Amino acid sequence: MTTTVAKPSRVTWVRRNLFRTPLDGILTIVFGSLGLYVIFRGVLFVASGFVNGRWQIIDDNLKLLMVGLWPVQNLIRIGVSVAVLALWAGVIGGVIAGRQKRRGTSSIEGLTAMQRASDLTRRFGLVTATLLLLLSLTDTAGPWIMVLSAFVAGVIGRVIGGWIGVRFLPIWVSRLFTVVMVAVPIGVFLYLTSPWLPDPLPAARSSEPSAWPLAEWEGFMFNLTSAAAGIVLSFPIGLLLALGRRSKLRLLQGISIVYIEFVRGAPLYVLLLMANVSLEFFVPEALAPSRVVRAIVTFTLFTAAYIAEIVRGGLQSVPVGQEEAGKALGLTPTKQMRLIVLPQALRNVIPAQIGQFISLFKDTTLAGLALGILDLLAGATAITQQPDFRGQGLIIEALVFVGFLFWVGSFTMSRESQRLEKKLGVGTR
Amino acid sequence: MAASPSPPKLTSSMTTPTPEQRVPFWRNVSFLKWLFQLVVFAIVAAVAIWLYNNFRNNTAESGIPTNFNFLTNPASFDIPGADFAPTERFQNAFVIGVLNTIRVSIVGIILATILGILIGIGRLSKNWVVRKISTVYVEIIRNLPLLVIMTFTFLGVVLQLLPRIENSWTPLDLLVISNRGIGVPWYQDTSGLALFLVLLVGLIGWWLIARWRHRVSDRTGQPSHGGLIGGAFFLLVLVVGWLLLGASFTTPVVDGRQIAGGIRVDPSFFAVLIALVIYTASHIAEIVRGSIQAVPAGQGEAASALALSGFQRLWNVVLPQAMRIAIPPLGNQYLNLIKNSSLGAGFAYFELTNVTQVTVGNGSPAVPAFFLALVFYIALSLITSAFVNLANRRFKLVER
Numbered sequence: 011m012t013t014t015v016a017k018p019s020r021v022t023w024v025r026r027n028l029f030r031t032p033l034d035g036i037l038t039i040v041f042g043s044l045g046l047y048v049i050f051r052g053v054l055f056v057a058s059g060f061v062n063g064r065w066q067i068i069d070d071n072l073k074l075l076m077v078g079l080w081p082v083q084n085l086i087r088i089g090v091s092v093a094v095l096a097l098w099a100g101v102i103g104g105v106i107a108g109r110q111k112r113r114g115t116s117s118i119e120g121l122t123a124m125q126r127a128s129d130l131t132r133r134f135g136l137v138t139a140t141l142l143l144l145l146s147l148t149d150t151a152g153p154w155i156m157v158l159s160a161f162v163a164g165v166i167g168r169v170i171g172g173w174i175g176v177r178f179l180p181i182w183v184s185r186l187f188t189v190v191m192v193a194v195p196i197g198v199f200l201y202l203t204s205p206w207l208p209d210p211l212p213a214a215r216s217s218e219p220s221a222w223p224l225a226e227w228e229g230f231m232f233n234l235t236s237a238a239a240g241i242v243l244s245f246p247i248g249l250l251l252a253l254g255r256r257s258k259l260r261l262l263q264g265i266s267i268v269y270i271e272f273v274r275g276a277p278l279y280v281l282l283l284m285a286n287v288s289l290e291f292f293v294p295e296a297l298a299p300s301r302v303v304r305a306i307v308t309f310t311l312f313t314a315a316y317i318a319e320i321v322r323g324g325l326q327s328v329p330v331g332q333e334e335a336g337k338a339l340g341l342t343p344t345k346q347m348r349l350i351v352l353p354q355a356l357r358n359v360i361p362a363q364i365g366q367f368i369s370l371f372k373d374t375t376l377a378g379l380a381l382g383i384l385d386l387l388a389g390a391t392a393i394t395q396q397p398d399f400r401g402q403g404l405i406i407e408a409l410v411f412v413g414f415l416f417w418v419g420s421f422t423m424s425r426e427s428q429r430l431e432k433k434l435g436v437g438t439r
Numbered sequence: 440m441a442a443s444p445s446p447p448k449l450t451s452s453m454t455t456p457t458p459e460q461r462v463p464f465w466r467n468v469s470f471l472k473w474l475f476q477l478v479v480f481a482i483v484a485a486v487a488i489w490l491y492n493n494f495r496n497n498t499a500e501s502g503i504p505t506n507f508n509f510l511t512n513p514a515s516f517d518i519p520g521a522d523f524a525p526t527e528r529f530q531n532a533f534v535i536g537v538l539n540t541i542r543v544s545i546v547g548i549i550l551a552t553i554l555g556i557l558i559g560i561g562r563l564s565k566n567w568v569v570r571k572i573s574t575v576y577v578e579i580i581r582n583l584p585l586l587v588i589m590t591f592t593f594l595g596v597v598l599q600l601l602p603r604i605e606n607s608w609t610p611l612d613l614l615v616i617s618n619r620g621i622g623v624p625w626y627q628d629t630s631g632l633a634l635f636l637v638l639l640v641g642l643i644g645w646w647l648i649a650r651w652r653h654r655v656s657d658r659t660g661q662p663s664h665g666g667l668i669g670g671a672f673f674l675l676v677l678v679v680g681w682l683l684l685g686a687s688f689t690t691p692v693v694d695g696r697q698i699a700g701g702i703r704v705d706p707s708f709f710a711v712l713i714a715l716v717i718y719t720a721s722h723i724a725e726i727v728r729g730s731i732q733a734v735p736a737g738q739g740e741a742a743s744a745l746a747l748s749g750f751q752r753l754w755n756v757v758l759p760q761a762m763r764i765a766i767p768p769l770g771n772q773y774l775n776l777i778k779n780s781s782l783g784a785g786f787a788y789f790e791l792t793n794v795t796q797v798t799v800g801n802g803s804p805a806v807p808a809f810f811l812a813l814v815f816y817i818a819l820s821l822i823t824s825a826f827v828n829l830a831n832r833r834f835k836l837v838e839r
Binding site (some may be wrong): 296 | 467478479490494498503549565569584585587595779780781782784785792795796799804806812816820
């Protein structure tokens with residue numbers, strides 16, 4: 011008798027996986043034909059759309075869907091900003107990778123170039139393909155130049171960051187580096203919205219309460235950036251709320267609990283509606299500017315409650331012995347928290363944070379409905395009413411396009427979050 | 440010096456302090472803690488007062504009322520699909536809105552749970568086709584915004600794919616499917632109360648029979664068949680109740696531009712419900728899958744060793760233990776579904792948010808109206824999570 015297990019033949023595989031029992035066979039046939047039918051209809055839908063020119067609606071409105079009514083002469087600002095941000099992200103990624111290399115914890119150590127390439131393709135191939143699809147729909151060279159320069163800037167940033175990351179820097183240099191890294195996004199924001207540069211953004215539409223900042227911030231750009239802004243801005247608030255809820259000081263605990271539970275009990279859509287119609291009653295007009303700002307403020311305050319609960323879970327996951335060890339070293343409570351508990355807690359909650367980001371990214375579509383911002387979804391429903399496309403039932407094509415973009419973004423991020431979860435060993439340590 | 444002076448104790452519980460040992464108040468930790476709390480509280484209170492003052496001043500300036508008197512004004516709008524006259528008061532509209540929110544939430548929770556459990560089990564099926572289809576469903580739906588799905592079910596499916604009322608589909612002459620609504624056969628409606636009573640009697644009977652059969656089964660070791668016998672009793676009660684109520688039913692027919700007879704499912708309700716179910720089911724499926732995987736594999740193997748069938752293993756051994764793990768995250772999904780039902784406002788479904796929006800649009804003050812809506816939502820959330828906690832306590836494993 012041989013001890014090696016023979017690889018099951020195809021027939022065995024089919025019998026085991028498709029026709030184990032009669033019921034199994036029926037399920038296979040029913041769901042298999044259903045699945046094939048859906049795939050057939052899907053392919054037919056996409057292909058016949060090309061034949062009948064039904065995708066023309068996306069082609070014609072691509073700029074509107076991506077950046078809304080942003081003035082054409084100012085598109086250069088978006089291009090420059092994207093390139094700068096790519097450089098910035100490249101530097102950050104490079105620094106992280108360089109540090110891992112220095113400490114010997116790098117996950118790409120020992121991989122061949124081929125393996126790295128296939129790894130990157132598996133992770134970001136979908137996004138790249140989507141980007142190429144979008145680029146192939148454009149008529150002008152601008153987007154191509156933007157993406158290429160962003161790519162080049164990202165690679166340069168990655169190299170610079172890698173160079174910085176492997177080195178021990180004097181403390182003042184690394185502090186300066188941190189300041190520069192924080193300043194870059196703020197600078198980009200000011201540059202994007204600045205009314206003082208040549209070709210200022212035109213005054214907002216008449217319905218807008220105030221022009222600056224962010225009056226014309228629409229399209230997919232709005233969905234992406236407002237979710238990012240919401241998650242970044244809500245983090246400090248959420249952290250404070252989590253610490254407050256865990257604190258032994260009753261008053262702080264009470265305030266935190268009331269805030270967290272009230273916000274978590276309220277639907278985001280209702281809060282956005284309130285921000286739309288009743289914010290100006292509560293704050294002076296200068297503080298309640300454009301609808302985009304209102305949306306971002308609402309996202310921030312809303313997400314903070316959820317972040318607080320996530321961070322609280324992270325704090326609970328740190329063993330008490332860690333804090334006690336800090337105490338034994340004679341650290342003050344603040345230092346115990348800052349140097350010992352928080353780093354471990356925050357590391358543990360990174361995947362959950364990404365999950366929250368995905369959920370906020372999807373929820374940014376609510377702002378389109380509640381506040382009348384022309385985001386990707388609102389834009390897609392609006393373009394089906396254009397004279398050229400009205401009454402042809404193109405809403406399905408438009409929604410498929412919108413859904414595809416959101417899906418690619420969320421799917422890639424959730425895959426990355428799962429990968430990170432494995433890498434960090436959450437729940438297994 | 441032999442011993443250095445002991446550091447001053449920081450708690451107030453020190454024993455008979457001599458005056459020079461007493462800690463000055465600005466270094467007393469418990470005092471500092473209180474001071475810190477008071478400062479934070481003062482800041483929060485100051486912000487709240489500032490907001491409230493702004494609100495008072497702004498509303499006084501523009502003469503907008505800040506009380507709830509608007510609730511007794513005539514609504515002067517219509518609610519399709521409800522017995523509501525425009526002359527009725529706003530508060531009645533609010534009640535209808537709350538009831539509609541509850542209606543879509545309850546139906547949605549039940550359907551999403553069933554679909555989610557099926558798909559969650561499907562993801563772990565040994566059948567390759569079922570496994571792949573479930574995985575693709577979950578991975579696609581979970582990563583789409585709910586609003587995109589709801590826009591699709593409303594603008595795409597209901598308003599576009601469903602036929603106009605003139606050429607509606609009438610399969611078997613039992614259903615009427617059109618974009619004006621979906622007609623379903625229904626018993627001749629005398630009053631909703633009678634139906635409710637019949638259902639209540641049936642359900643209580645089902646529960647009692649299941650309990651009785653369980654006891655018998657525990658005593659004698661015979662199979663209990665509690666679900667089968669109870670379900671049969673439930674059906675019996677329904678049939679008897681229907682016979683007692685006059686044994687009549689109506690089928691929907693197209694009458695001009697309306698559906699007459701039967702019961703009409705509002706197209707917006709249909710679209711909102713389907714979107715909520717499809718979306719929430721994908722999340723529930725992930726929870727169910729995770730919970731089943733969290734049940735120790737030995738449990739299923741033990742069931743197989745006892746020669747239980749595949750269904751028995753799942754239904755009697757694995758699922759009960761999995762659902763115990765799944766209750767808290769399931770509760771979160773139910774809360775999400777209730778809150779997400781507010782999106783129905785964008786698709787002409789008259790639930791709470793929509794009623795509030797229309798009320799404000801008809802000249803009622805925005806702040807009190809939305810405040811009222813928020814209070815309702817938070818109350819609904821609290822009630823639901825109270826039920827979830829109750830279920831969790833009831834089914835939780837009792838440990839030491």
